[in-house]
Amino acid sequence: MIDINESVMQFLLAFVVVGPLLGAAAALLPAPPGLKGKSPEQAVLRHGVTVTGAVLIAAIVLALGFDHDQPSKMQASTDISWIPALDVRIHLGIDGISLPLVVLTALLTFLCALYSYFKMPSGPTPKAFVALVLVLESGTLATFAVLDLLLFFLAFEMVLIPMYFLIARWGGEGRAAAAWKFILYTLLGSVVMLLGLLLIGIKAGTFDMVALATDNGRSLTTSVQVIAVLSIGLGLAVKTPMWPLHSWLPDAHTAAPTVGSVLLAGVLLKMGTYGFVRILLPITPDGFADFAPYLAAFAVVGIIYGSLACLALAKQGAKGDLKRLIAYSSVGHMGFVLLGIATMTPTGVNGALFANIAHGLITGLLFFLVGALKDRTGTTDLDTLADKTGAALYAKTPRLGGLLAFAAVASLGLPGLAGFWGEMLALFGAFDPAAELSRPAFLTFMAIGAFGTLLTAAYLLVVVRRVCMGAAPQEAPKLADVQSYEFAAWTPLVVLTVVAGLWPKTLLGLTDPAVQQLLAGGTR
Numbered sequence: 001m002i003d004i005n006e007s008v009m010q011f012l013l014a015f016v017v018v019g020p021l022l023g024a025a026a027a028l029l030p031a032p033p034g035l036k037g038k039s040p041e042q043a044v045l046r047h048g049v050t051v052t053g054a055v056l057i058a059a060i061v062l063a064l065g066f067d068h069d070q071p072s073k074m075q076a077s078t079d080i081s082w083i084p085a086l087d088v089r090i091h092l093g094i095d096g097i098s099l100p101l102v103v104l105t106a107l108l109t110f111l112c113a114l115y116s117y118f119k120m121p122s123g124p125t126p127k128a129f130v131a132l133v134l135v136l137e138s139g140t141l142a143t144f145a146v147l148d149l150l151l152f153f154l155a156f157e158m159v160l161i162p163m164y165f166l167i168a169r170w171g172g173e174g175r176a177a178a179a180w181k182f183i184l185y186t187l188l189g190s191v192v193m194l195l196g197l198l199l200i201g202i203k204a205g206t207f208d209m210v211a212l213a214t215d216n217g218r219s220l221t222t223s224v225q226v227i228a229v230l231s232i233g234l235g236l237a238v239k240t241p242m243w244p245l246h247s248w249l250p251d252a253h254t255a256a257p258t259v260g261s262v263l264l265a266g267v268l269l270k271m272g273t274y275g276f277v278r279i280l281l282p283i284t285p286d287g288f289a290d291f292a293p294y295l296a297a298f299a300v301v302g303i304i305y306g307s308l309a310c311l312a313l314a315k316q317g318a319k320g321d322l323k324r325l326i327a328y329s330s331v332g333h334m335g336f337v338l339l340g341i342a343t344m345t346p347t348g349v350n351g352a353l354f355a356n357i358a359h360g361l362i363t364g365l366l367f368f369l370v371g372a373l374k375d376r377t378g379t380t381d382l383d384t385l386a387d388k389t390g391a392a393l394y395a396k397t398p399r400l401g402g403l404l405a406f407a408a409v410a411s412l413g414l415p416g417l418a419g420f421w422g423e424m425l426a427l428f429g430a431f432d433p434a435a436e437l438s439r440p441a442f443l444t445f446m447a448i449g450a451f452g453t454l455l456t457a458a459y460l461l462v463v464v465r466r467v468c469m470g471a472a473p474q475e476a477p478k479l480a481d482v483q484s485y486e487f488a489a490w491t492p493l494v495v496l497t498v499v500a501g502l503w504p505k506t507l508l509g510l511t512d513p514a515v516q517q518l519l520a521g522g523t524r
Contacts, residue, residue, distance in 0.1 A: 004065030009076035012062045013092055016055055016102065017142045020109075023051030024134035027127055041126045045117045048130035052110040052137065059106035063099060071096030071510045072517035074147070074210060082151075088207055091147040096514035097277060097353060100507060101144045101270055104360050108266040109137040111489045112259035115368065118485040119375065121257035123170035132162040136263060143271050149197045149207040149279070153190070156239075156275070159268060160186055163260065171255040178248075178255035185238055185248040193235025196228040200283060213282035213518065225287025229280055233291065236280075239272035242295075242338055243302030246331045253327035258371025261323065265330055266364035270356050273337045277349060281341070282518045289436045292342045296430070296441075299338035300448040306332030307455030314382065314462040322370050322380040325463065326363065329411065332456060333359045339449055340426030344437065346515050348429020353511045355422025358500060362410045362419055365493040369404050372486055373467075376479045385467055394468050399482040401468040403490065408460040410497050413453055418500035421508075423453060 004012075027047055066075055074093035082090045094102060113133065120126055139158030146152050160183055168179035201207040204219045217225055238245045253261050280288050309328040313320030333355065340352030374380045376397075394401040410417040413424075430446035433439060482490075500507055 004061070006076070009062065009065050010078050010092075012058045012065070013076040013094060013145060014078060016058050016062065016106065017092065017138060017145050019055050019058070020051060020134040020138035020141070023047070024131040024138070026051075027131045027134065041120070042117075044126050044130050045113075045120060048113040048133060049110070049117050051134060052106070052113040055137065055141075056106040056110040059103050062094070063103050066094070066099055068510070070513075071099075072513040077147075086150070086201075086207070087205075088150050089148050090151065091208060091210070092145050093147050093210070094145060096510035096512075097518070098144045098274070100353070100357050100510060101267075101274060102141060104270075104357055105137065105140050105144065105267045107492060108262060108360065108364050109133065109140075111364075111368075111492065112262055115485065115489040116259055118483075119258075121170045121259070123257075128165070129170060132165055133259070133263075136162040136166070140263075140267050140271065144274060147209045149201055149209060149212075152209070152275070152279070153194055153197055156193075156271060157190055159271070160190075163264065163268065166260040167252055167256045170257045170260065172257070173255065174251065175255040178251040181248045182252045185245070189235040189238030189245070191235075192231045196231030196233075196235075197279075199224060199231070200228050209278065209283070213278075215283075217283060217285050217287075220284065220287075222286050222290075225284040226290055227287075229284050229287040229291050232275070232280060232284075233295070236272040236275040237298075239275075240269060240334050240338065241272070241331065242298050243305050243331060243335070244298075246302065246306075249330065250324045250327040253330075253367075254321055254324045258367060258374075261367040261371070262364045265326075265367060266360040269330065269334060270360060273334065273341065273352060273356055276338070276341050277353065277515075277518070281344065281349070285344075289344065289434070292344055292434075292437055293441050296339050296342035296445045299335040299342060300445045300452070302335035302338070303332045303449055303452035304455065306330070306335065307452050307459060310459040311455065311462070314459045314466070320382045322373070322382055322385070322463070322467075323367070325382070325459070326366050326370065329456070329459075330359070330363060332452060333363070333411070335452070336423045336426045336449065339445060340422070340429050342433075342445075343426070343429035343442065344434035344519065345429045345432065346512065346519060347425055348433070349515045349519065350508055350511050351422050351425025351427075351429055353422075353515070354418075354425060354500075354504065354507055357507060358410075358418035358422050358497070361493050361497050361500070362407055362417075365403070365490060365497070366407045366411065368486075368490055368493075369400065369407060372400065372482075373404075382463070382466060397479050397481040400479075403482070403494070405464050405468055406494065408464050410501075412457040412460045416498075416501045418497045420501060421504045423449075 077093035080090040082088050142155035164179050164183045203224050241249050306328045310325050313325040337352045337355045340348040410419045413419040427446050430442045433442040
């Protein structure tokens with residue numbers, strides 16, 4: 001930790017949120033003369049790297065200046081009146097829950113911009129692409145930094161349009177249908193969520209999330225809380241995505257360009273689970289307790305369903321798409337996050353937050369690797385990779401094969417890597433849920449979730465065996481191994497996956513005090 005003045009911290013957080021928007025506007029301006037041999041396309045892609053790099057540096061400095069002795073306290077806070085008639089305020093702040101998500105978002109967006117500089121997806125002008133990525137980054141960062149319910153909704157919705165166009169204009173086969181499905185599902189969920197947010201704000205007399213969390217639901221009747229949890233939870237569950245509201249995700253991932261899939265899996269899915277923790281748990285605790293067993297039930301069904309879908313896609317002759325398989329794996333992994341949240345215990349919620357970060361690192365890396373594999377072979381179909389191109393990556397591209405195997409075992413929860421701790425803590429939380437919840441029911445959910453970890457290991461090991469192992473046939477095309485720009489984009493994710501796995505206190509030391517405070521009655 002370094003000592004940074006509070007006003008500087010406020011500026012850094014404001015820059016992290018607003019900086020990408022300013023960068024997006026600048027990306028659309030006419031290219032200046034004198035590019036020193038660089039084409040306009042290269043110049044705008046370099047602009048994207050510069051802006052996202054500056055935002056990442058600001059986020060890192062913000063993390064270094066964060067008071068790690070008081071992670072439950074809102075820091076770098078800005079509170080300005082915006083719409084006095086509705087008491088809507090521009091209220092920003094970060095604590096131990098939101099800080100890791102802010103840094104993760106800034107990191108993944110920078111790595112995507114860096115990757116795109118060297119491997120721009122085919123489609124329209126790079127100007128629009130860079131601007132959309134920056135708007136997407138701004139909306140995601142704002143979601144994790146704002147402390148007003150209506151601002152949260154605006155930021156939550158802000159990401160939909162750029163992601164829609166990234167899929168529809170730069171995606172692959174079936175991109176138009178996938179983009180429409182994505183935006184229709186999320187918009188319908190968001191309309192219902194808005195009604196719940198308005199209900200809370202009107203009944204409590206404020207939209208301030210800190211004040212509402214500190215009140216801990218005392219100004220809201222149980223019936224109001226139940227209605228609010230149902231409506232807000234529905235919108236958050238679509239974005240998470242929770243089974244059975246997940247069907248937009250596999251199509252979106254399959255059609256999206258590589259960087260679109262990385263951002264969708266790495267940060268956009270976290271917005272839904274973050275909303276459960278930041279809004280529903282502290283503001284509507286009684287209503288959430290009524291729905292917690294149902295949320296846990298849907299979560300464990302999602303774990304099993306996602307794993308069985310992946311097994312079906314992984315088997316020989318199934319014509320399974322590797323990107324689609326990873327998308328279904330996200331349904332299972334986010335099931336563990338929802339199970340941890342549903343326990344309403346510090347252990348379970350800490351596990352959920354840890355699993356959020358681990359999923360962003362590992363699944364982001366997986367989508368990068370699969371995108372690189374598609375660039376080299378022209379396909380992500382498992383049968384084609386395994387049979388026609390002879391994708392014995394260990395023999396043909398040992399570094400790419402080794403990275404894919406590493407990401408797979410990290411995703412299945414190998415001890416010592418980041419994927420292990422979140423799932424285990426979520427299961428431990430289900431073993432001893434909150435006092436107002438049924439322990440026999442949650443013990444059943446724990447057993448089902450534990451069985452899901454075995455299924456996860458099964459399908460990921462099948463994928464590694466089919467894609468990475470074996471002798472490459474003589475007629476198989478030669479493939480390039482990991483390039484320098486790919487190494488630069490992927491190394492931070494590998495390093496952080498190992499660091500989080502070996503030293504979980506690095507993350508849990510931030511989240512645990514904030515979670516304890518949140519469950520005890522809000523945040524200061």
